Amino acid sequence: MSKLFACTELSRQQLAAASAMPQARSPISYCGMNARIAPQLPSVLCRMMRIVALCGCLLTGCDGDGDAVSGPAASAAATLGATATRPAASASTIMPPAVSMGVTDAARLLEQATFGPTPSEVTRVAALGFDGFIAEQLTTPATTYSGFTYVPHLAAPGCHFNAASLGSAASTCSRDNYSLFQVQRQFFAHALTGPDQLRQRVAFALSQLFVVSGEKVYEAYGMAAFQNLLLHDAFGNFRQVLEDVTLSPVMGWYLDMARNAKANPAGGTAPDENYAREVLQLFSIGVNKLNADGSLALDANSQPQATYDQNVIDGFSAIFTGWTFAPLPGTQSVWMNPINFQGTMVSFPEQHEPGTKLLLDGVVVPAGQTPEADLKAALDAVFNHPNVGPFIGKQLIQHLVTSNPSPAYVARIAAVFANDGQGVRGDLAAVVKAILGDVEARGAAPSQPDGGHLREPALFITTVLRALGGRSDGVFLNDAITAMGQPLFTPLTVFNFYPPSYVLPGTNTLAPEFFIQNAATGLARSNFINQLILLGGAAPEPSVGGSIGTTVELSSLANVAATSADTLVDALNSQLVHGSLSSAAHEAIVTALNVLPADDGLERARMAAYLIATSQQFQVER
Amino acid sequence: MHRRDLLKHAGALGAGAALSQLGIFAARAQTVSDYKALVCIFMYGGNDGNNTIVPIGASGYAAYAAARTLIALPQNTLLPLAEAGGAATFGLHPALGGATGLQAMWDAKQLAIVANVGTLVTPLTKAQYLQLNTAKPASLFSHIDQQLQWQASLSAAPSTTGWGGRLADQLAGLNTGMSIPSMISTAGNNLFVTGRASQALAIPTSGSFALSGFHNSAPDGARLSALAALLGVDRGTDLLDAAQDVMTGALRSSAVLKPVLEANTGAVNGYFATQNSDIALQLLAVAKIVEARATLGARRQVFLVSIGPFDTHTEQLNAQQTLFAELGPALKSFHDSMSNIGAGASVTSFTLSDFSRTYQPNTNGGTDHAWGSNHFVAGGAVKGGQFYGKWPELALGSPDDLGTVGRWIPTTAVDQYAATLASWFGVGAGDLALVLPNLAAFAPATLGFI
Numbered sequence A: 001m002s003k004l005f006a007c008t009e010l011s012r013q014q015l016a017a018a019s020a021m022p023q024a025r026s027p028i029s030y031c032g033m034n035a036r037i038a039p040q041l042p043s044v045l046c047r048m049m050r051i052v053a054l055c056g057c058l059l060t061g062c063d064g065d066g067d068a069v070s071g072p073a074a075s076a077a078a079t080l081g082a083t084a085t086r087p088a089a090s091a092s093t094i095m096p097p098a099v100s101m102g103v104t105d106a107a108r109l110l111e112q113a114t115f116g117p118t119p120s121e122v123t124r125v126a127a128l129g130f131d132g133f134i135a136e137q138l139t140t141p142a143t144t145y146s147g148f149t150y151v152p153h154l155a156a157p158g159c160h161f162n163a164a165s166l167g168s169a170a171s172t173c174s175r176d177n178y179s180l181f182q183v184q185r186q187f188f189a190h191a192l193t194g195p196d197q198l199r200q201r202v203a204f205a206l207s208q209l210f211v212v213s214g215e216k217v218y219e220a221y222g223m224a225a226f227q228n229l230l231l232h233d234a235f236g237n238f239r240q241v242l243e244d245v246t247l248s249p250v251m252g253w254y255l256d257m258a259r260n261a262k263a264n265p266a267g268g269t270a271p272d273e274n275y276a277r278e279v280l281q282l283f284s285i286g287v288n289k290l291n292a293d294g295s296l297a298l299d300a301n302s303q304p305q306a307t308y309d310q311n312v313i314d315g316f317s318a319i320f321t322g323w324t325f326a327p328l329p330g331t332q333s334v335w336m337n338p339i340n341f342q343g344t345m346v347s348f349p350e351q352h353e354p355g356t357k358l359l360l361d362g363v364v365v366p367a368g369q370t371p372e373a374d375l376k377a378a379l380d381a382v383f384n385h386p387n388v389g390p391f392i393g394k395q396l397i398q399h400l401v402t403s404n405p406s407p408a409y410v411a412r413i414a415a416v417f418a419n420d421g422q423g424v425r426g427d428l429a430a431v432v433k434a435i436l437g438d439v440e441a442r443g444a445a446p447s448q449p450d451g452g453h454l455r456e457p458a459l460f461i462t463t464v465l466r467a468l469g470g471r472s473d474g475v476f477l478n479d480a481i482t483a484m485g486q487p488l489f490t491p492l493t494v495f496n497f498y499p500p501s502y503v504l505p506g507t508n509t510l511a512p513e514f515f516i517q518n519a520a521t522g523l524a525r526s527n528f529i530n531q532l533i534l535l536g537g538a539a540p541e542p543s544v545g546g547s548i549g550t551t552v553e554l555s556s557l558a559n560v561a562a563t564s565a566d567t568l569v570d571a572l573n574s575q576l577v578h579g580s581l582s583s584a585a586h587e588a589i590v591t592a593l594n595v596l597p598a599d600d601g602l603e604r605a606r607m608a609a610y611l612i613a614t615s616q617q618f619q620v621e622r
Numbered sequence B: 001m002h003r004r005d006l007l008k009h010a011g012a013l014g015a016g017a018a019l020s021q022l023g024i025f026a027a028r029a030q031t032v033s034d035y036k037a038l039v040c041i042f043m044y045g046g047n048d049g050n051n052t053i054v055p056i057g058a059s060g061y062a063a064y065a066a067a068r069t070l071i072a073l074p075q076n077t078l079l080p081l082a083e084a085g086g087a088a089t090f091g092l093h094p095a096l097g098g099a100t101g102l103q104a105m106w107d108a109k110q111l112a113i114v115a116n117v118g119t120l121v122t123p124l125t126k127a128q129y130l131q132l133n134t135a136k137p138a139s140l141f142s143h144i145d146q147q148l149q150w151q152a153s154l155s156a157a158p159s160t161t162g163w164g165g166r167l168a169d170q171l172a173g174l175n176t177g178m179s180i181p182s183m184i185s186t187a188g189n190n191l192f193v194t195g196r197a198s199q200a201l202a203i204p205t206s207g208s209f210a211l212s213g214f215h216n217s218a219p220d221g222a223r224l225s226a227l228a229a230l231l232g233v234d235r236g237t238d239l240l241d242a243a244q245d246v247m248t249g250a251l252r253s254s255a256v257l258k259p260v261l262e263a264n265t266g267a268v269n270g271y272f273a274t275q276n277s278d279i280a281l282q283l284l285a286v287a288k289i290v291e292a293r294a295t296l297g298a299r300r301q302v303f304l305v306s307i308g309p310f311d312t313h314t315e316q317l318n319a320q321q322t323l324f325a326e327l328g329p330a331l332k333s334f335h336d337s338m339s340n341i342g343a344g345a346s347v348t349s350f351t352l353s354d355f356s357r358t359y360q361p362n363t364n365g366g367t368d369h370a371w372g373s374n375h376f377v378a379g380g381a382v383k384g385g386q387f388y389g390k391w392p393e394l395a396l397g398s399p400d401d402l403g404t405v406g407r408w409i410p411t412t413a414v415d416q417y418a419a420t421l422a423s424w425f426g427v428g429a430g431d432l433a434l435v436l437p438n439l440a441a442f443a444p445a446t447l448g449f450i
Helices: A012-020 A027-036 A043-052 A056-060 A072-079 A103-113 A119-128 A130-138 A169-177 A181-193 A197-207 A220-233 A238-246 A249-254 A274-281 A310-319 A371-383 A388-400 A407-418 A428-437 A457-467 A475-483 A512-516 A519-534 A555-561 A565-577 A583-593 A601-614 B017-021 B058-071 B102-107 B126-130 B143-152 B163-170 B218-232 B238-262 B278-291 B316-340 B414-425 B429-435
Strands: B036-043 B053-055 B079-082 B088-092 B111-118 B183-185 B300-307 B347-353 B373-378
Touching (some): A103 A130, A103 A428, A130 A197, A181 A457, A197 A220, A220 A238, A310 A371, A407 A428, A457 A565, A555 A601, B036 B278, B036 B414, B053 B058, B102 B373, B143 B163, B143 B347, B218 B238, B238 B278, B278 B300, B316 B373, B347 B414, B414 B429
Parallel strands (some): B036 B300, B183 B300
Antiparallel strands (some): B079 B088, B111 B373
16 A cells, blocks of 8 residues: 555544534545545545544444544554654543634634635634634644655665656656655645644744755655654654754754764864754854843843853764664664664764763763763753743744744743743743734734734745645645745755844844745746646646646635625635735725626636735735 | 756746836946956855865875875875966865866966955954954854855954945946846845845846746736736835835846846857856856846946855765866856956956865864865956965964864955955945955955956
């Protein structure tokens, strides 16, 4: 059985909700009904879900509590290797009572917490309310990257890309195993149809903090494993994220911690500094001391204070020695185990720096400790540094809500990072909930004039598709997102596609996503909309198994267009920008629509959708 | 490295009536006198200058090989850089090319090498570096900070402009009547080409540079009008204004540059016929724009291209081999094409990079972040075939090594390097401080390589 598609595991709440719906009958119609929860389940996936019976209750029956009975369906799920993780909450978690929220507020929450609102989701979440939605999303298991298998770092002769023969078995093998093509496609599948929308959003944000790039990690199974790590840890504890990322063989390869050996004075070599530098500069504390509100903590001369110097880098470099790839199954483990992105790295004490190591703030790790003990001391020191809350918290705010949080907003989130209310430091679920629930995030409009942020290409693409009934196998989307400056999982450097500190030239306004917004990439966005909406999208790609192309569905908008041009623009205004279009913008669009015959609803729908989707009023999410 | 092709679309925005709706006017052909262009080649990640230019004489090479151990280049592969009198003290990394690469440019006196250039706030000896209160660049050895300091030519505090942008600002008066921005980047947005009053136009290196989907029909005309109207309303907040400005500029510039970038029959095309590396495509795009300088009304242009990644913590030998094999031929082809179109002495290219790398390798067959590095300046106006600046003593722990693993304290500042280029570009001696505010900390102000 092909493992090409990940089977989504529905939460028990969704199953209960679905079974309460009058239309739910057979699993197929249930899957169709599931379109309310996860809009575009390809029919192939629905058939697989029936077989796997993760729609479990409906096939095998449920006991009174709604718990699935065990049986062949459950073991079938295990055989197929469905990789959904278990929900964090216990089986008897009581969902908060629904306290409704405003429709516009709900739409904005979906813009911040998912890959784009859909009309049915806005209605559902408005009724469910903030707490209910967050609780549901925190307990929805991950939709993971699946179907990938180990390949050696050096491709076999039958698996080399041949530009002269793109459709050959060798080129296909290379594309599917030695490029990120299938991982990138699964990203779009998850973003467009996955039920675990918030987890996918947070994991995507984490992938831009804990950067591993396809520039160096081009084995599909490796990148899939790393992204699954982030999905798994997205609502866990930040200390766990630090540890899992540090011991990831994928990160070990990308930033050279794998096979980093102790100093060899005779051979004239010293430990590699790459991971030591980046784990401090990018993954935890940054280069300068911060106040809890994210501002620089200045010294008596109003100068920034560095968090570490070269001596500290030397210390951390020594900490991160003695780790290598896990041995391939059935082989003896040696220091030079071949590149293996499965599992976690393993230690070789004889390759570990034996001396003392200087950490942050003058702390010295004693000599002679095991690699594991040294690692724990180092990561504990990093985790407990006061910079982490504001440094990580502010960037999560920027990815989810706004490029310019007020210092007070950052301080509130840093406080939750320090203590989630239960005495726990580093609780990412609490941090995410606090970010989305903050007064600066909620409401029908941002509280600040420059609230919000430019939609990064990934969000721009998925928001359009989700709003307009889009379906895609990700192939066309993958080309489009590259032209827009955000080749998925392949930033040029470990500094991500754009730095969090980028300001609009001539202003003090932070605008990270604008770092990749320019004439070339801006035109690419507009031309993508032209192809998607006016030229029919993309046809299926013969060289891609199960390809369905990319399309949007405008027939319902065409019906709305029959009423009037104003009604059509109102509908798109609601679906794309939660009703925030100005009357001047509205009028400009209606003027153009009136050139088209009033009875050509589809043409009018296309033109209106093009104009709003290409507008800068839509590019900037507020 | 090959970038993926951008989408190719039919029906790109044509000239004529549609353009006038957007306030774009056809460029007027002019004759251009005294044209000059600077082409910045940013080697991102920190190129190891120590394996780019290598001592080639007997004792120099022996010391090099002893220190660099597993990453030392074989002596007989180095390409000699013959100096006056014929002897060579240094050689080029072999992949940078002999007859079809940089060695030929050196021999033709069109390539200069400046030794040990780096970010400085004030000149530093090793003793001064080790003192606590000496002014040093912030966040040495941090990629992003050092890249920004090279681009800004300012190291004491963050800058909001780059020296390429300040150059464009200073000489804006020479570019009145230009139909596109005077700075162009094939490497996206970048501080180097950000000025107080101007920013670079970012262009793609493949695919069409145009808005697609508009033909000569009433509905398309109405749609274009609405698009233009949407760009003009709702002004007044920073994010939306910036987005609207980007798109307005994109429509204006792409209408002018589309035919230039798509031209395949110009004189410059043939020089790149056998090269499709990313750096070659970028330099070809630059060459096409230079070829069209009269049509564009340009007199002073600043270009930014980039190549990388050079952050060779591991596998340095392979990485530099691959990247240099692309850079050397592309650079030679570029300058040959400039000579062919009569702009040989008008166009100067130069390299920047985050930093050099540790003379002593690490245990992974690579090197770590260092400081002062060697850089190339190329073009017909360059006083080539010579070294400039002061070589560090290439020994671990030497007076030029800030520590023990071979991080050279720069003996030439970025400011001086930049000032030499700015001076050639047309900035008077008295105005150099406007472009390079910290230049007075260093002497001499310019280095004489062009």
